[in-house]
Amino acid sequence: MYTNFLAGILLVLQVNNMVAIIVGTILGILIGVLPGLSATMSVALLIPITFKMDPLSGLCMLGAVYCGAVYGGSISAILLRTPGTTASICTAWDGYPLTKKGRGGEVLGYTAVCSAIGGIFSVFCLLFLAPPLAEFSLKFGPPERFLLAIFGLTIIVNLSSGSLVKGLISGFFGLLLATVGMDQGFGALRYTFGQISLFEGIPMLPALIGLFSISQAFTLIESKSHDYIVDDFINRSNVKSIVPKLNKLKKYWKSILKSSIIGVIVGIIPGAGASIASYIAYNETKRVSKHPEKFGKGSMEGVIVSETANNAVTGGSLIPMLTLGIPGNAVTAVFLGGLLIHGLIPGPALFTKHASITYGLMISLFFSNIAFLFFGLICARYFIKITKISNNILVPLIIVLSVTGSYAMRSVIFDMYLMFAFGLLGYFMEKYEFPAAPIVLALILGPMAEAELSRSLTIFRGNISLFFIRPICLVFIALSIISFAIPIIRIIKSNKKYTS
Amino acid sequence: MKKLNGDRMISLFLIAFCGLSYYLSFSFSSEARSYPHFMIFCLFFFSLVLLVNTFVKPKKKEKDYIGKGKIDISRLLSIGILTVIYIVVLSKIGFYSSTVIYLLCAMSLLGIKNIKLLLFVTGIFLLLLYSIFNVFLQLPKPEGILF
Numbered sequence: 001m002y003t004n005f006l007a008g009i010l011l012v013l014q015v016n017n018m019v020a021i022i023v024g025t026i027l028g029i030l031i032g033v034l035p036g037l038s039a040t041m042s043v044a045l046l047i048p049i050t051f052k053m054d055p056l057s058g059l060c061m062l063g064a065v066y067c068g069a070v071y072g073g074s075i076s077a078i079l080l081r082t083p084g085t086t087a088s089i090c091t092a093w094d095g096y097p098l099t100k101k102g103r104g105g106e107v108l109g110y111t112a113v114c115s116a117i118g119g120i121f122s123v124f125c126l127l128f129l130a131p132p133l134a135e136f137s138l139k140f141g142p143p144e145r146f147l148l149a150i151f152g153l154t155i156i157v158n159l160s161s162g163s164l165v166k167g168l169i170s171g172f173f174g175l176l177l178a179t180v181g182m183d184q185g186f187g188a189l190r191y192t193f194g195q196i197s198l199f200e201g202i203p204m205l206p207a208l209i210g211l212f213s214i215s216q217a218f219t220l221i222e223s224k225s226h227d228y229i230v231d232d233f234i235n236r237s238n239v240k241s242i243v244p245k246l247n248k249l250k251k252y253w254k255s256i257l258k259s260s261i262i263g264v265i266v267g268i269i270p271g272a273g274a275s276i277a278s279y280i281a282y283n284e285t286k287r288v289s290k291h292p293e294k295f296g297k298g299s300m301e302g303v304i305v306s307e308t309a310n311n312a313v314t315g316g317s318l319i320p321m322l323t324l325g326i327p328g329n330a331v332t333a334v335f336l337g338g339l340l341i342h343g344l345i346p347g348p349a350l351f352t353k354h355a356s357i358t359y360g361l362m363i364s365l366f367f368s369n370i371a372f373l374f375f376g377l378i379c380a381r382y383f384i385k386i387t388k389i390s391n392n393i394l395v396p397l398i399i400v401l402s403v404t405g406s407y408a409m410r411s412v413i414f415d416m417y418l419m420f421a422f423g424l425l426g427y428f429m430e431k432y433e434f435p436a437a438p439i440v441l442a443l444i445l446g447p448m449a450e451a452e453l454s455r456s457l458t459i460f461r462g463n464i465s466l467f468f469i470r471p472i473c474l475v476f477i478a479l480s481i482i483s484f485a486i487p488i489i490r491i492i493k494s495n496k497k498y499t500s
Numbered sequence: 501m502k503k504l505n506g507d508r509m510i511s512l513f514l515i516a517f518c519g520l521s522y523y524l525s526f527s528f529s530s531e532a533r534s535y536p537h538f539m540i541f542c543l544f545f546f547s548l549v550l551l552v553n554t555f556v557k558p559k560k561k562e563k564d565y566i567g568k569g570k571i572d573i574s575r576l577l578s579i580g581i582l583t584v585i586y587i588v589v590l591s592k593i594g595f596y597s598s599t600v601i602y603l604l605c606a607m608s609l610l611g612i613k614n615i616k617l618l619l620f621v622t623g624i625f626l627l628l629l630y631s632i633f634n635v636f637l638q639l640p641k642p643e644g645i646l647f
């Protein structure tokens with residue numbers, strides 16, 4: 001392993017591979033910033049470009065695009081409350097309020113550093129813990145994935161900081177919307193009204209773009225006043241002011257470590273992506289925080305844990321893909337295609353016959369994280385200038401990007417109408433204080449929960465006791481109960497305190 | 501009071517929505533409708549709770565509405581209608597042509613009167629869009645009779 005590790009480093013340090021990493025990182029960030037263009041799409045779009053490249057250069061570029069895109073989604077989430085990717089939804093909740101308070105530059109600095117920490121942590125896990133973690137991922141079957149989805153859905157309770165009832169209404173409304181389309185167990189069409197575009201269900205991206213980008217666009221133009229505090233970082237000329245000070249960053253070390261671990265673990269679970277990691281890390285941090293009321297209103301810790309977790313998924317998701325050929329998420333499923341195109345078959349041969357390429361790929365992810373950290377910090381003072389642009393110019397641009405982004409995935413006009421409808425829904429939900437986040441969570445996890453439940457009951461012939469005898473299932477049941485109960489107890493206590 | 505009325509209306513709407521969804525679900529097979537039924541019942545239950553809460557004397561102090569100034573309905577309506585027209589027209593006229601018209605109209609409606617600024621922003625943005633979507637990513641766009 002040591003020899004392969006050294007060989008990998010030497011290969012990655014070659015000029016062509018370093019150029020591929022830098023170009024890939026920049027492209028990934030640019031794509032991630034744009035709403036509707038996900039990390040999955042960015043990797044898929046670049047695979048043809050890597051055909052003619054050397055295998056390692058091509059894979060380095062794909063890995064760099066993946067890391068860059070996950071990080072890039074945070075920039076628009078923080079500055080415009082329009083998450084570039086689903087993985088940055090939680091970032092938007094606290095990042096945008098901080099931008100409105102004039103701390104946008106500071107948040108971008110923390111985001112770049114913590115995303116890099118999460119990403120680098122996952123690279124070390126990938127390098128040194130791949131085989132045992134891959135074995136762990138094999139223990140996840142349909143019952144475990146079903147309960148992971150349920151655990152994820154209990155986060156709805158924590159997201160309902162204003163009114164628990166309204167949060168639960170949003171959640172169940174989202175779960176009902178998630179039943180639209182073809183039922184995965186029996187193949188029946190539900191609530192499609194003959195619309196072919198709905199056969200696969202309500203597409204995630206147009207719903208996300210509508211609920212966050214379009215509703216935010218309407219909020220920005222509803223009155224003529226511009227309520228941003230111009231960030232004083234714009235007026236400083238050096239990067240030092242954006243880089244978070246070590247003594248301030250050290251305050252969050254426990255949260256950063258916990259989020260990194262959550263990101264890696266969620267990453268190795270097949271079918272669970274960066275958005276789920278981000279939600280779980282956010283929820284867990286808020287649950288144990290001494291000031292949970294600050295989350296959702298401008299908590300730097302909320303931004304940090306979300307971004308650390310979603311970037312920690314990058315390395316974690318490659319573990320089952322490289323060792324077992326099982327993609328950790330949609331991005332690595334596409335990545336697998338990239339591997340196969342270059343004649344690399346996942347499994348033991350990847351770590352023996354093609355060891356130098358494999359280790360080179362893993363090490364290249366380390367450099368990708370350094371690259372986006374560097375670009376993120378240098379460019380933060382330019383990104384923040386977006387907040388100086390008048391809403392009257394910004395809003396039409398956001399709307400055009402949203403329309404383009406919602407069309408890009410499936411090339412279906414219907415998706416644009418859907419996006420607009422969700423935009424109206426999101427706008428009115430905000431006005432009447434219904435949280436929109438539970439709908440997004442439900443659209444992501446609802447189909448997964450139903451499909452895995454159906455599979456579990458089919459495989460185990462309707463025997464529901466299986467959920468109570470498998471160890472990992474019991475862990476998720478316990479976590480779900482804790483995740484559900486603690487915020488409710490907190491709400492009841494605060495209500496009692498108010499009335500007494 | 502206004503907020504309570506809003507909550508009341510929404511809860512009634514949701515209860516009606518649950519009823520409609522339940523009725524429509526009988527067109528599915530019995531196995532396929534059990535999961536949606538569970539969600540419908542939960543949604544119905546919590547909507548009922550919300551409705552009841554609007555009649556019970558509020559125990560919690562109403563949060564002050566975090567307003568950003570008076571809402572200008574005409575701005576919202578004009579941009580909303582323009583956006584719908586833009587989406588409808590995209591596949592008829594073509595992506596870039598309709599985007600140029602949309603950007604110019606939308607920014608003018610929102611109060612940007614400087615023609616040079618309008619043209620500059622539209623031009624730069626379109627160039628960026630073309631570079632990213634056509635040149636780098638080669639993403640498909642709606643085709644129409646014009647560009």
